Amino acid sequence: MSEADYPIEVSVVICTRNRxxxxxxxxxxxMKLRSSHQWEAVILDNASTxxxxxxxxxxxxxxxxxxxxxxxxxxxxxxRDTAWRSTRGRIxxxxxxxxxxxADYIDRVAEVFREDPALGxxxxxxxxxxxxxxxxxxxxxDHRVEIPAKAYVSAGxxxxxxxxxxxxxxxxxxxxxxxxxxxxxxxxxxxxAVAAAVWAGYRGAYDPRPVILHHHRRKAADVxxxxxSYDRGRGAYYMKYLLKPETRxxxxxxxxxxxxxxxxxxxxxxxxxxxxxxxxFLAQTTTHSEKRLWGGLLGLSEHFAKFAAxxxxxxxxxxxxxx
Numbered sequence: 001m002s003e004a005d006y007p008i009e010v011s012v013v014i015c016t017r018n019r020x021x022x023x024x025x026x027x028x029x030x031m032k033l034r035s036s037h038q039w040e041a042v043i044l045d046n047a048s049t050x051x052x053x054x055x056x057x058x059x060x061x062x063x064x065x066x067x068x069x070x071x072x073x074x075x076x077x078x079x080r081d082t083a084w085r086s087t088r089g090r091i092x093x094x095x096x097x098x099x100x101x102x103a104d105y106i107d108r109v110a111e112v113f114r115e116d117p118a119l120g121x122x123x124x125x126x127x128x129x130x131x132x133x134x135x136x137x138x139x140x141x142d143h144r145v146e147i148p149a150k151a152y153v154s155a156g157x158x159x160x161x162x163x164x165x166x167x168x169x170x171x172x173x174x175x176x177x178x179x180x181x182x183x184x185x186x187x188x189x190x191x192x193a194v195a196a197a198v199w200a201g202y203r204g205a206y207d208p209r210p211v212i213l214h215h216h217r218r219k220a221a222d223v224x225x226x227x228x229s230y231d232r233g234r235g236a237y238y239m240k241y242l243l244k245p246e247t248r249x250x251x252x253x254x255x256x257x258x259x260x261x262x263x264x265x266x267x268x269x270x271x272x273x274x275x276x277x278x279x280x281f282l283a284q285t286t287t288h289s290e291k292r293l294w295g296g297l298l299g300l301s302e303h304f305a306k307f308a309a310x311x312x313x314x315x316x317x318x319x320x321x322x323x
Contacts, residue, residue, distance in 0.1 A: 006167060009037040010106050011089030015071075015079035016097035017046040017183065020055045023097050025215065027059045030066060035106035044069040044083040046076070046183070076160070076181030077189035084170055093164040093210075094190070100129055100213040108210040109164050120202025121165040121194060123158030124210030134218050136226050137161065145206040152247075152254035153195045155234040158204070160190030162212040169197050177240075179285065186236035186281055187229050195237070199247055231270055235277025240285075242278075 012030070016023050023043075030041050043056045043066060053068070060066045071082040084092045093109050095101065112122050126139045139159055147153060173196040181189035197204065218226065238255045241247040255274075260267035 006088055006090045007038060008040050008087075008089040009110055010035075010039045010091045010093055010164075011084070011087035012039065012041040012101070012106075013044070013080060013083045013087065013092060013094045014041065014097055014099075015044045015046055015076055015083055016048065016052055016056075017074070017079075018048045018050045018052060019097050020048070020051040022215075022217070023052065023055055026095075026097055026099055026101075027055070027063075027066075029100040029102075030059075031063055032103050033065075033101060033106055034103045035110075037106055037110050039065060039106045040088060041066045042069050042083050042087050043067070044071055044079050046079040047072050047074050073178065075178065075184040075189075076187070077176045077184065077192075078178040078181070079183075080160075080181070080189060081176040081178050084167075084175060087167075090167050091164055092167055092170060094160055094162075095212055096161045096214070098215050098217065099126075099161055100215060102211055102213070105210060105212070112205075112207045112209060113164070113166070116205070119166075119204060120169045120197050121158075121163070121204040122210070123194075123204075123206045124162040124164075124212060125208040126159060126162050126212050126214050129213040129215035130217070132219075133214075133216055134220050134223050134226075136218065136223055137216055138214055139206070141206060142208050144208070147194070147198065147204040147206070149198055149201050149203045151198060152250040153191065153198050154254060154258045155188065155191050155230075155237055157191065158194050158206060161214055162210060163190055163194070164210070165193065165197065169200070169202055173197055173200050180233075180236065182229075186233060186277065188233035188237040191233075191237055192240065195241060195247075199241075199244075228273065231273040232277040235274035236281035238274065239278035239281045243282075243285075 014026060033039070045052050045056060045068065056068045060068055069083055069086050071079045080094060091109060091113055113119055125141065126137070128135060128138055137159065147157065173193065176189050177192050180186045180192055194204065238251055241251040259271050
């Protein structure tokens with residue numbers, strides 16, 4: 001891939017569905033971007049039924065760097081997969097339709113890749129825009145974290161609200177899995193793309209210099225549902241890599257090691273929900289023989305997780321009841 005083929009340094013991808021009122025805040029931040037690098041923004045309408053198309057097209061008339069795109073298949077994996085293919089940048093940066101980009105965002109993303117030419121992908125810092133929002137879907141790490149090639153990648157290591165991948169890496173891994181992402185039962189298209197890059201032989205990093213402000217507007221009452229969606233995403237993600245012979249051992253070990261302390265009931269309840277999602281993913285994506293083998297193992301594991309959660313709860317209750 002030459003610079004003549006893709007003269008733009010950074011393409012920003014934003015996918016949205018039925019959020020025309022919130023989207024305008026994100027689009028306004030695009031207008032305030034300042035960079036010496038060539039950049040563009042592809043804003044993709046994921047089958048919206050509100051005024052989203054009108055808002056994006058009106059914005060594109062006043063922002064020459066912006067273009068409208070459309071994807072009829074619902075789900076963030078399908079949306080991002082379509083969007084990046086219409087970009088012209090050597091680096092493709094992904095953020096969400098409820099995020100605000102600081103003016104130096106393009107420069108910071110370009111800086112990370114320029115300093116490390118072998119870097120395949122990166123994730124950046126995600127801060128709350130509104131301090132009254134619940135402190136979720138953020139990443140406040142203040143130091144760089146390396147992500148080696150051919151290694152287990154824990155769910156949440158990088159987040160799609162602030163993630164960038166070299167174009168040639170996206171080409172090699174085949175883009176995003178269109179079965180995954182928000183709007184599907186398995187919201188994990190971001191970490192899945194990261195893992196695909198890692199197991200294709202690319203290393204990446206978390207770098208706190210590119211910053212995104214997340215204005216997700218969710219409050220404390222919304223947090224339980226958010227956590228449940230995380231559980232579904234993790235289960236499907238781990239199952240996908242358990243099915244691959246090359247990654248199976250790493251993901252069996254990694255899934256267990258990142259599940260949490262075994263003495264806590266919440267660990268086992270969460271693990272049970274992850275396994276239930278893994279079974280659902282398995283049912284949709286595998287052959288009959290694989291379903292029989294893995295389905296039986298996961299069924300036993302799910303029942304064991306529920307039993308263990310109840311056992312830990314009873315033991316802890318009895319300890320508190322002792323004089």
